[in-house]
Amino acid sequence: MSSHWKMFGASVQGRAHRKNDMPCQDYTFSLHRSGVYVSALADGAGSCSHADKGAEIAAQTAARVVSERFGELIEADRETCVRILLEEIRSSIVHAPDYVEPIRNYSSTLLFVAVSGDRYIAGHLGDGVIGGERAGTPFVLSPPDNGEFHNTTFFTTSDQAEERMRIYRGELGDISGFFLMSDGAAESLYNRKSESLAPALLRIREWADKYAADVVEQALHSNLEKVIREQTVDDCSLAIMALARMPEPSPSGEEAREA
Amino acid sequence: MDDLLISTQELTENPTARVPICLVLDVSGSMTGAPIEELNNGVRYFMEAIRKDDIASAAAEMALVTFGSTVQKVLDFGSIHRQAVPTLTAGGRTPMGAAVNLALDMLEARKQLYSASGVDYYQPWIVLMTDGMPTDDVEQAAARACQLINNRKLTIFPIGIGPDADMEFLKKFSPKRPPLRLKGLNFVAFFEWLSKSVSSTSQSMPGEKVTLESPASWASWETL
Numbered sequence: 001m002s003s004h005w006k007m008f009g010a011s012v013q014g015r016a017h018r019k020n021d022m023p024c025q026d027y028t029f030s031l032h033r034s035g036v037y038v039s040a041l042a043d044g045a046g047s048c049s050h051a052d053k054g055a056e057i058a059a060q061t062a063a064r065v066v067s068e069r070f071g072e073l074i075e076a077d078r079e080t081c082v083r084i085l086l087e088e089i090r091s092s093i094v095h096a097p098d099y100v101e102p103i104r105n106y107s108s109t110l111l112f113v114a115v116s117g118d119r120y121i122a123g124h125l126g127d128g129v130i131g132g133e134r135a136g137t138p139f140v141l142s143p144p145d146n147g148e149f150h151n152t153t154f155f156t157t158s159d160q161a162e163e164r165m166r167i168y169r170g171e172l173g174d175i176s177g178f179f180l181m182s183d184g185a186a187e188s189l190y191n192r193k194s195e196s197l198a199p200a201l202l203r204i205r206e207w208a209d210k211y212a213a214d215v216v217e218q219a220l221h222s223n224l225e226k227v228i229r230e231q232t233v234d235d236c237s238l239a240i241m242a243l244a245r246m247p248e249p250s251p252s253g254e255e256a257r258e259a
Numbered sequence: 260m261d262d263l264l265i266s267t268q269e270l271t272e273n274p275t276a277r278v279p280i281c282l283v284l285d286v287s288g289s290m291t292g293a294p295i296e297e298l299n300n301g302v303r304y305f306m307e308a309i310r311k312d313d314i315a316s317a318a319a320e321m322a323l324v325t326f327g328s329t330v331q332k333v334l335d336f337g338s339i340h341r342q343a344v345p346t347l348t349a350g351g352r353t354p355m356g357a358a359v360n361l362a363l364d365m366l367e368a369r370k371q372l373y374s375a376s377g378v379d380y381y382q383p384w385i386v387l388m389t390d391g392m393p394t395d396d397v398e399q400a401a402a403r404a405c406q407l408i409n410n411r412k413l414t415i416f417p418i419g420i421g422p423d424a425d426m427e428f429l430k431k432f433s434p435k436r437p438p439l440r441l442k443g444l445n446f447v448a449f450f451e452w453l454s455k456s457v458s459s460t461s462q463s464m465p466g467e468k469v470t471l472e473s474p475a476s477w478a479s480w481e482t483l
Contacts, residue, residue, distance in 0.1 A: 016462060046467025109465075127465055146465065148412070150276035150379035153465040183465065188270040193377025200269035207263065219263040227265050231272075233314075234464050 004244040005037040005115055006208045009259040010220035011237035012229055014184055025108070026182045026237035027055040031063040032255045036070045038063040038114040039239045043128060043182040045107035045155050054093060054106030058156050060258075061092040066114040066121065074121050074169055082165045085110075085123060089156050107155035110165075111142070113178040113241055120172055125165040126153040129190045131197045133177035133205050138197040140190070142166055144183060153183075176243040177205045184234030185224065208242030216240075217259070275317040276379035278461050279336055279369055280453075281362045283355075285389035285420070286327035290349040293444055294390060294420060299347055301446030308454035309339045315454070316340055318381075318461035322365055326358035327351040336369045355389060356397035359432065363403050366413070381460055382411070386453065387432060388418045388441075392425035401431040408434055418449065439478040448477035 009028030017024060025044030030037075040059035044051025065088045066073060073081050093099065093106045109126030122141060124130055130142040145164055146153045154164040179201050181189055189198045204223075207216045224236045237259070284298065302323070309319050316339060323334040328351030334342055366383050373380045385404070407413035417429035417438035429438035441449060456471045463469045 016464070043465075046464045146379070149382050151381055151460075151463045151465055151467060151469070187273055190273075191271040191377075192273050192379065196271075198269060198271040200265045203265065203269065211263070215263070222263070223265045227267065228270070231270065233462055 003117075005032075006213065006242045006244055007032070007037060007039050007240070007257070008208070008213065008216050008220055008242075009039065009041070009237070009239035009257065010217060010224050011235065011259050012221065012224040014229060014233055014235040016233040017235060023052045024235045025051045025055055026184065026235040027052070027059050028180070028237050028239040028259045029056075029059040029063050030239065030255075030257050031067050033067040036067040036114055036116040037241065038066050038112060039178065039180055039241045040110070040112040041128065041180040041182060041237055041239045042108040042110050043126070043184075043235065043237070046151075048105050048107045050100060050105040051108060053096065054156070055108040056258075057092050057096060057106065058089050058108045058110045059112070061089045062110055062112045062123065066112060070114055070116050070121065074119055078167045079162075081123070081167045082162055086156065086161055086165070104157045107157045109153060109182070110156055111180045113180060115172065115241065118172050120170060120175070120178075122168040122178075123165060124168075125161055126155060127183040127186070129179075129181050129186045129197075131179040131181075131190070131201065132175050133179075133202065135174040136202070138201055140195055140197060141168055141178070143195055144186065144190075176245075177208075178241040179205075180239040182235065182237045184232045184236035185228055185238045187232040187234070188228045189238070204238075204240060205242055208240065209245050221259070274376070274378045276381060276461075277320050277373060278315075278318045278381045278457055279320050279322070279366060279383040280457065281322040281324065281336075281366060281383070281385045283324045283326070283358050283362045283385055283387045284347065285353060285355070285391065286325040286347050286349050286351075287353045287391060288327070288350050289390055289423070290327075290420075295347060295349040297444040297446045298388075301450040302347070303344045304447045305450035305454050306339050306342065306344050308451065309457060312454070312458050315458040315461045319457050320369070322362070322369075324358050324362045324365070326354045330354050330357045330361055332361065332365065336365065352394040353389065353391050354395040355387075355393035355428070356395045356400040359385070359387065359397070359400035359404060363400070363407070381463075383413055385413065385415045386418065387415060387429065388420055389429065390420035390424050392428050397428060397431060404432045405434045416453075420444075439474055442477055442479045445477040449474075452477055
């Protein structure tokens, strides 16, 4: 069965990076290709010199690989999925123009969700949160993985990345939305104690039904900047996938967007 | 369009991630006079400096254990803006091993409380200060501390006060960071450095290496 998904994303520089004149190290990317819809988000590691570039490479590479190899990845075991994704991301990093050793300069977390037909695959390495909406109720698909301490987590270049990366696959059923957020945005949108999502996400999800894509994207950016960023010193990013409830133009075209 | 603006009521609130710091301080008889006065000044300076820093104040949780006539839990872990500044008095011997054991027990209990309450925390710190040598067995406490440090679960700052501080014993508690000797009675300079270090740590994000300032303002380099 063919369905159409709308995808939005936005990233804003955190107060700490603004104060220290450092770039935003969060990055979101969405890709619609060959009937596969992919939304990816990566959060570059604090003091790594090329973390912003590393986040961009990780999100773009994951989206490309998952869209091209959806059928293979959804059937493969977890270890194979993780190996394919990390090998491709690490290869993209070392082959990037102006690559500066060591690869740890490009460390980032990674979150992605891909949908094709009635199936989805999601992957998550490190902190941040992947959530969803099922029949009007929000749910957490993948919680943060920080290790024991607040300022530690796992990155695309970490020795433990292979064992820490989580892969989720399943039938969509009643799922009609996915939310991907960096740890900065999760500070306001995810309750660590109850492991639940903030009500704001359902309202954001509704915007996808009511407004044009450029309006939703602008609203996402504006809310990250004016409301969500105020609750943290970290960069904030949010990506949304929403099942179109209205008939949409042909989903066969190709589209890529970044934020 | 108001519909496109989220209100803070629709967000969730998470507690600030905590930086647990336990001061384990020698108040034995040899600290009588100027040393204990300067130590009190230093502790007061530290607490006031943290209170003036909004981010550090929300994050830092201090505990204070002294060792002298007895091993005493002067302050259990708590927010510094709610803690009364203590006045320490000197007397007795130097039961350092028992004091470090108590500090480690308190840290463990606090971490369990954080986890049960959904509170994130940073790697805990212990500041261990002495002007002499222990009068009890330190082997078990030192082994516990070293195991935590080697597993990256704890940072310890061992500080010697005055020429009689036994740096070899302090070294037993710190397999990675060499003990430093306080320059004179420069407690205030040390606690100023400590408050800045807490402030940097409380603002650090995942993957960010926290670089602490040089201890040159308070440490005597010739002992390194």
